[in-house]
Amino acid sequence: MELPILFYGVPSGCSFGSIVALEWLGRPYHLCRISMPDVVTSAAYRRLNPIGETPTLMTETGAVISESMAILNHLGARGVDTGLSFAQGTADFDRLNQMLAYLNTSFFSGFSPLWYAIEHDGLPETEKQALRAYGARKLRSSHAGLQAMLGEKEWLLGDRRTLADAYFVGIARWSRYHDVLDRREYPRLQRLFERLEADAAVRFAYAIEKGETPRGAGGFQGHLSLEEALRRLPA
Known part of the structure; x- marks a missing residue:
């Protein structure tokens, strides 16, 4: 099964919080850097997100989720055991x-x-x-x-x-x-x-935005280009 990919916006996108969340979860993931406003409004990126905004998350199965709140709740459902989220219905x-x-x-x-x-x-x-x-x-x-x-x-x-x-x-x-x-x-x-x-995951997210190659908590498995990520879309 493929790893999830978070498409994050630079400079200073609200996708920052989703990067922090992924680091806190500690599970393997990829990132894809999306420049704003040029790439985020491109025809290529709109194949993932028709309204041309970040963040977008591609799940392990190739499903696509947009909007920070939806992405965080998706991640949270996989991190109830960490205390970062809670079981729905509670x-x-x-x-x-x-x-x-x-x-x-x-x-x-x-x-x-x-x-x-x-x-x-x-x-x-x-x-x-x-x-x-x-x-x-x-x-x-x-x-x-x-x-x-x-x-x-x-x-x-x-x-x-x-x-x-x-x-x-x-x-x-x-x-x-x-x-x-x-x-x-x-x-x-x-x-x-x-x-x-002062949190390590927050410092990691800042470094990622700056284009550096920081050492994370172990979940980050590197960047993919937009072209590489789009190949994972279901036919």
């Missing part, structure tokens, strides 16, 4: 799914107008400033909400890390690119972010 699974949904909607969406302002050079300055102001308001609200959900817990769901923490760090790092919010105003979130930044 209260813990519901809590994890709720946290992933908040990160995928409220937390993620605060950055969307900020990225739009950066990626569209032709926008009038007044529109860019309006987008930045709107994004800043959304981010302050989502950070306050997430800090309230975190409470005094060590990790987002309690005393051990889960896939929600992997997804969080991949999104939260974007505040470096947008000078509209100081995470230190949310000290419990800042402590969580610093703990994750």
Whole structure:
């Protein structure tokens, strides 16, 4: 049986969290590097993901899954024994799914107008400033909400890390690119972010994005080109 392939976007894709999750799981996998916006919108990549976004996961059987939340839940079902996820139908699974949904909607969406302002050079300055102001308001609200959900817990769901923490760090790092919010105003979130930044899998994901060849936890089996990966698609 083939190994799963994660197609991750550079620079700074939200697929970062899925790389961290794969490292935490420790099971063999390949990566495929997808440059944005050129390769991710190409006809070749759209054979995998018709909307031209990352991440995408090709499973061992050649099935294709897109959207971070779906990919993380797929990985989680294979990692219940690690504590990174929980069995579907349990209260813990519901809590994890709720946290992933908040990160995928409220937390993620605060950055969307900020990225739009950066990626569209032709926008009038007044529109860019309006987008930045709107994004800043959304981010302050989502950070306050997430800090309230975190409470005094060590990790987002309690005393051990889960896939929600992997997804969080991949999104939260974007505040470096947008000078509209100081995470230190949310000290419990800042402590969580610093703990994750020190994690070996997070450092591995940063190195992968930079194009380096880091030593992971043992699961990473190298990169495949997009052309190599596409040969695995069912006829």
